[in-house]
Amino acid sequence: MVIKIFLGLVLAYTIYSLLPTIYYKYIYVEDHEEGKLTLSFDDGPNPLYTLKIKDILDANGVQAYFFQVGEKVQAYPELTKELVASGHHLGLHCYKHSNPALWGPIKTYKDMKAALDVFEAQDLRPNYYRPPHGWVNLSMIYLIKKWNLELKLWTCLPGDWKEDLAWEKIYGDLEKEKKKGGLVCLHDSNHSINSKSQAPKNTIRALEEYFKK
Numbered sequence: 001m002v003i004k005i006f007l008g009l010v011l012a013y014t015i016y017s018l019l020p021t022i023y024y025k026y027i028y029v030e031d032h033e034e035g036k037l038t039l040s041f042d043d044g045p046n047p048l049y050t051l052k053i054k055d056i057l058d059a060n061g062v063q064a065y066f067f068q069v070g071e072k073v074q075a076y077p078e079l080t081k082e083l084v085a086s087g088h089h090l091g092l093h094c095y096k097h098s099n100p101a102l103w104g105p106i107k108t109y110k111d112m113k114a115a116l117d118v119f120e121a122q123d124l125r126p127n128y129y130r131p132p133h134g135w136v137n138l139s140m141i142y143l144i145k146k147w148n149l150e151l152k153l154w155t156c157l158p159g160d161w162k163e164d165l166a167w168e169k170i171y172g173d174l175e176k177e178k179k180k181g182g183l184v185c186l187h188d189s190n191h192s193i194n195s196k197s198q199a200p201k202n203t204i205r206a207l208e209e210y211f212k213k
Contacts, residue, residue, distance in 0.1 A: 017101065017137040024136045024153055032155065032181035037174060039184055040065035040154065042093060042130065043161070045072050045079035046189035049200035053188050053207065054083055060211045063087050065152065065183075067130040070095035070115030072193050077122045084124060091128035092116060092149065097191040100135040108139040116147065128152045130185075155182035160206070161190050163199045170206035 032038065039057070044050045045068055057064050066083050068091065073080050084090055094100075095114035103111070112129075119126050129149040131140055136151070144151050158173040159165055170186075177184050190197040 015138075017103075017135070020136040020138060020141060021134070024151065025134050029155065030152075030183070032183060034181040035178065036181050037178035037184060038065070038182070039186065040067060040091075040130075040152070041186050041188045042067045043072075043097060043191060044068050044188040045076045045083070046195060046200065047076055047079065049204065050076075050079050050188045051082060052204055053200070054086055054088070056204065056207050056211065057088070058086050062211075063089060065089040065091055065128060066188070067091035067093040067128065068126075069093050069097055069189075069191075069193070070118040072189070073115075073122065073124070074118045075193060077124075080119075080122070080124060089128060090119075090124060090126045091130055091152065092119065092126040093130055094132050097132055099133055100131050100137065100140075101133070103135075103137060103139075105139040108137060109143065112140070112143055112147075130154075152183070154185035156184040158184065158186065160203045161187045161197070161199050163197055163202075165199070165202060167202040167205040167209070170203060171209050174206060174210045 041053060041064060044066060066088055068080060092115050095111045127150060129144045129151055130153060134153050156173055156177040158170045160170050174184060186203050188200055189195050190199060
């Protein structure tokens with residue numbers, strides 16, 4: 001009996017979370033134009049780095065996707081509004097950053113709804129959703145359809161949240177992904193609302209070099 005219960009739970013988890021994640025991360029891929037790179041940024045807004053990244057994008061006529069954390073939007077709404085005013089695409093990421101691998105339906109709803117409420121309280125409307133770590137479950141799929149959001153993951157993840165990752169590595173990944181065409185996931189902050197990480201400095205340097213061409 002215990003084994004049957006265990007196997008039943010494993011099967012339920014596989015259907016609810018594991019299979020959707022595998023499908024959207026590794027099987028379903030959006031079409032991207034060869035030679036064109038789409039930029040996206042997770043985990044902001046950050047008072048030190050978000051607008052610096054925005055200025056680089058604006059100076060080069062590039063519109064990017066910003067997937068933002070609800071509690072940070074609540075703390076720094078003016079940063080998000082400046083992104084929207086510049087024509088960048090706004091996406092919902094989460095309310096408080098954590099790993100959704102074990103989020104059940106109730107936790108999923110509470111986190112997504114709390115984040116959406118923050119956006120709407122500031123008269124902001126996100127059109128996209130990217131779950132933390134790209135971990136998808138069936139509840140997310142239902143809610144993004146209900147709230148008219150579009151699920152958008154990535155084709156390239158350089159890992160630029162790491163402070164010891166050289167800007168040259170980030171730059172190289174941007175160049176490689178551009179050749180085949182894709183959507184890169186960068187970061188204008190790390191997970192914490194009180195982040196002291198200086199990793200975005202490397203991202204900014206990589207972007208500056210990338211746009212020199």
